[in-house]
Amino acid sequence: IAAALASIAVAAVCLLAPGYYAYLLGMLATTALAGIGLNVLLGLAGEVSLGQGGFVALGAYGVGILTTKAGLNFWEALPLAVLVVAAISAALSIPALRVTGPYLAMVTIAFGFIVESVSIEWRDLTGGSSGLAGIPPPFGTGGTALLACALCAAALVLFHYLARSSMGLAMQAFASAPAAARGVGIGPVPVRTAAFVLAAAAAGVAGGLQAALTGFIAPSSFPFSQSI
Numbered sequence: 104i105a106a107a108l109a110s111i112a113v114a115a116v117c118l119l120a121p122g123y124y125a126y127l128l129g130m131l132a133t134t135a136l137a138g139i140g141l142n143v144l145l146g147l148a149g150e151v152s153l154g155q156g157g158f159v160a161l162g163a164y165g166v167g168i169l170t171t172k173a174g175l176n177f178w179e180a181l182p183l184a185v186l187v188v189a190a191i192s193a194a195l196s197i198p199a200l201r202v203t204g205p206y207l208a209m210v211t212i213a214f215g216f217i218v219e220s221v222s223i224e225w226r227d228l229t230g231g232s233s234g235l236a237g238i239p240p241p242f243g244t245g246g247t248a249l250l251a252c253a254l255c256a257a258a259l260v261l262f263h264y265l266a267r268s269s270m271g272l273a274m275q276a277f278a279s280a281p282a283a284a285r286g287v288g289i290g291p292v293p294v295r296t297a298a299f300v301l302a303a304a305a306a307g308v309a310g311g312l313q314a315a316l317t318g319f320i321a322p323s324s325f326p327f328s329q330s331i
């Protein structure tokens with residue numbers, strides 16, 4: 104009953120309230136979506152990442168570039184952008200996950216600054232400091248915000264089941280007792296890589312939705328403080 108009432112309230116705000124309130128709710132949902140992804144990496148696997156904002160930026164620029172320059176619609180651009188983010192995160196996980204704790208945090212901080220620098224300097228593709236404008240949303244502001252809320256709710260449900268799955272339990276086991284986890288055959292590389300990629304993919308979805316909600320993205324849209 105509580106879930107049904109919350110869903111009705113969210114739908115009412117998105118579809119009936121003035122557009123600004125729907126926009127705020129949609130941005131809240133996308134931020135929560137990125138946080139759910141980070142909760143896989145930090146909450147389950149116990150790894151500290153300060154580059155989540157970089158993956159949000161990659162998802163946003165992926166959707167922005169594919170829709171404004173490649174001529175794809177949102178429904179085609181979002182999955183492709185998330186796949187690119189997942190591939191980049193998998194490649195980054197190879198060197199990044201050889202270290203832990205503050206050293207991993209330093210690697211992910213560096214990654215976030217690299218993404219920001221590329222978005223500024225690659226003007227022909229990203230628009231540089233001026234950013235990309237005219238990103239088409241899948242629906243109006245209210246509909247896009249409702250989509251963001253629905254995907255956020257789906258991510259919460261998926262996280263609930265992931266935390267109780269064999270992979271989620273392996274992540275928690277390795278986070279709490281690495282030596283004991285290795286002793287029972289839990290390999291650190293696949294477990295930590297899966298957590299890293301899932302966190303990045305959630306951030307990529309969040310970034311793509313943010314781009315559709317705002318219709319405009321620039322390097323200043325994804326400051327380092329967002330990762331903090």
